[in-house]
Amino acid sequence: MMHFEFPIEGGNFLKAGSASSQLKKILKQLNVDPRIIKRVVVAAYEAEVNVVAHAYRGIIMIDIDTSRICIQLVDEGPGIPDIGRAMQMGFSTASPEVREMGFGAGMGLPNIKSNSDELSITSEVGKGTTVKITNYLEQ
Amino acid sequence: MDNNTFHHALKIREDLCIGCSHCMNVCPTEAIRVKNGKSVLIAEKCIDCGECFRVCPVSAIIIDHDDFNRIFDYKYRVALIPSVFTGQFPDEISEKQIHSVMMELGFTHIYEVENGVEILVDAINKYAEQNPVQRPLISSFCPAVIRLIQVKFPSLVDNIIRVKPPLDISAGFIIREFAGSGIPAEEVGIFYVTPCAAKIAAIKDPVGESSSSISGVINMDFLFSKVLRQVKQKKSDTCAIPTSGELTARATCWSLTNGEASQLSGRCLAIDEIHNVIEFLEKIENEELNDIDYLELRACDESCAGGVLTTSNRFLTADRLRNRATNRDKAPVQKHPEGFRDISSEKQFLEDNISIDPIKPRSILMLDENMAEAMKKMDRVNRIMMLLPMVDCGICGAPSCQALAQDIVQNNAKIHQCIFIQKILEQKGEMSLEEGVSVMQDIWGFSKTNKYRDLKGI
Incomplete structure (x- = not known):
């Protein structure tokens, strides 16, 4: 069992994706199947960008053992009022500035879902959101 | 080929190495260590990009090529030259002169590698149509990039198009041409004039193909100085018309940066220089970029014009080739009557044999298999x-x-x-x-x- 934590800065797109890159490096060193690495990293990247785009600050916690990779993103931010709607493809609340940088197309959550074996999202409006992504290694 | 050994054209000469560690510091895959005052190459990590060769201050890193006299083992001796070879020479030396001297040196035929491009363009477009889901497709052109993907980006090996590069297509055509005239393959020696180490490694230890049809490899810097010396000594003009088929403009520039990307359909990007390529592959691996159809990735700055075995300044070489391409369209050169036919006459055959096997990942990043x-x-x-x-x-x-x-x-x-x-x-x-x-x-x-x-x- 290994545990890693990386902080995520809200609003700083210059660093968006750095935690996912770290995660990718770790998984490659652990000889995880490249196809699983791809799924995990894509899901982590989307979730990381979500924190950068919407929240004030957050943390990504990664737990790895030989059976699964579990990623938990906890942020302090506005929260998601209607998770069901946020899961729909193309739905986005991103600001024009964020969209101009090439983010916020409303593909984030659906993309996370399709790249994870288990996904749970809990959110409290005005407080923040917790996203938990699990991918299993033995299939 | 044993899976545990990799042929490398790059060799460190222990007698010359002064253990200065310049090579260790520039190696993009961290494949070099210093031990007992000498640089040591870790075979499974090396991708033959040649960055070490460029920085060695005492020329202790060498690129192992074949003895030139090996060409005389064959009755028919074909020089397979990439267009950047003629691009090495100053403007006042004509292609005709270069080819003439090469014939005097012992070659019986000269063929330009990029002739294969005419077959390749359609094949890539067809491949893209038949594999609509896999994106971006990555070019199979640069062998150092293929090795880089195998060792550092194992999840992207399936993005590499399984289509032969121009070199292998042209070699296949030459053998076919000789066979058509009743000449057996063992009488034909095809010698590739290489601008880099990676191409040698690709020929001696092919990825995605069981064996190569190239008989030997000659380093471009070696042949360049041999030819230039002879040109300077006497004006020879024995071969009035090159035996090589005429290259089209797109074929002439294929090995330059944007040579592929400018000719294919969809959104195509050209990236050159190894660190740029690594940076871009990181992004592709994260799926940060989703709307790219085709990636032309080359290990050297200015692509093959900047190959480690080139002598001329890479920007001048690229400029000469572009000029050549522009002028070619204005005044097409006559064909040698005894030269090879146009490569398109074997289009069907070459297309049927254009596939390569899936490329296998061999990650150097993992700490343990388990x-x-x-x-x-x-x-x-x-x-x-x-x-x-x-x-x-x-x-x-x-x-x-x-x-x-x-x-x-x-x-x-x-x-x-x-x-x-x-x-x-x-x-x-x-x-x-x-x-x-x-x-x-x-x-x-x-x-x-x-x-x-x-x-x-x-």
């Missing part, structure tokens, strides 16, 4: 890293603190190789000055500590 073991090792690497200064000074003989930590965990290095750790051990009385000097000698060689012995009067 994940539980790898986790243990990663834990140890992380604990060692906390002791190391993270300045990547290279005094330990490894290119970075991270590399040293991994070498220690894999039993290929000792922690006291780190000069900072040595100071701590000395302070704690666990290591003497003499022991420290002895460790440095093991890394940098005996002669590097001469000053120490002078001072001590030993």
Whole structure:
């Protein structure tokens, strides 16, 4: 069992994706199947960008053992009022500035879902959101 | 081919190496260490990009090619030359002169590699149509990039198009042409004039093909100086018209940056220089970019014009080829009557044989095959890293603190190789000055500590 934590800065797109890159490096060193690495990293990247785009600050916690990779993103931010709607493809609340940088197309959550074996999202409006992504290694 | 051995064209000559570590510091895959005052290449990590060759101050890194006289083992001797070869020569020397001298040197035929491009363009477009889901497709052109993807980006091996590069298509055509005239393959020697080390490795140890139809490889810098010398000595003009077919404009520029990307359909990007390629592949691996159809990736700055075995300035070479391409369309050159037919006459045959096998990943990043073991090792690497200064000074003989930590965990290095750790051990009385000097000698060689012995009067 290994545990890693990386902080995520809200609003700083210059660093968006750095935690996912770290995660990718770790998984490659652990000889995880490249196809699983791809799924995990894509899901982590989307979730990381979500924190950068919407929240004030957050943390990504990664737990790895030989059976699964579990990623938990906890942020302090506005929260998601209607998770069901946020899961729909193309739905986005991103600001024009964020969209101009090439983010916020409303593909984030659906993309996370399709790249994870288990996904749970809990959110409290005005407080923040917790996203938990699990991918299993033995299939 | 044994899976555990990889042919490398790059060799370090121990008798010349001064152990300066320049090569170790520029290697993009951290494949070099310094031991006993000499650079050592880690075979499975090397991708034959040639960055080490460029920086070696004493020319101790050599690129192993075939003896030129091997061409005379064959009755028919074909020089397979890439367009950047003619691009090496100053403007006042004509292609005709270059080809004439090459015939005098012993070749019976000259064929330009990029003729194969005419077959390739359609094949790539067809491949893209037949594989609509896999995006971006990555060009199979540059062998150093293919090896880079295998070792550092194993998840992207399936993105590499399984289509032969122009070199293999043209070689296949030549053999077919001779066979058509009743000449058996063993009488035909095809010698490729290479601008880089990676192409040699690709020929001697092909990826995605069981064997290569190329008989031998000649380094471009070697042939360039041989030809130039003869051209300067006498104006020879024996071969009035080149035996090679005429290259079209797109074929002439294929090996330059944007040569592929400008000719294919969809959103195509061209990236050159190894660090740029690595940076871009990181993005592709994260799926940060979703709307790219085709990637032309080349290990050298200015692509093959900047190959490590080129002599001429890469920007001038590229400019000459572009001029050649522009002028070609204005005044098409006559064909040699005894030359090869147009490559399109064998289009069907070449297309039927254009596929290569899937390219296998062979990651150099994993700490252990077994994940539980790898986790243990990663834990140890992380604990060692906390002791190391993270300045990547290279005094330990490894290119970075991270590399040293991994070498220690894999039993290929000792922690006291780190000069900072040595100071701590000395302070704690666990290591003497003499022991420290002895460790440095093991890394940098005996002669590097001469000053120490002078001072001590030993």
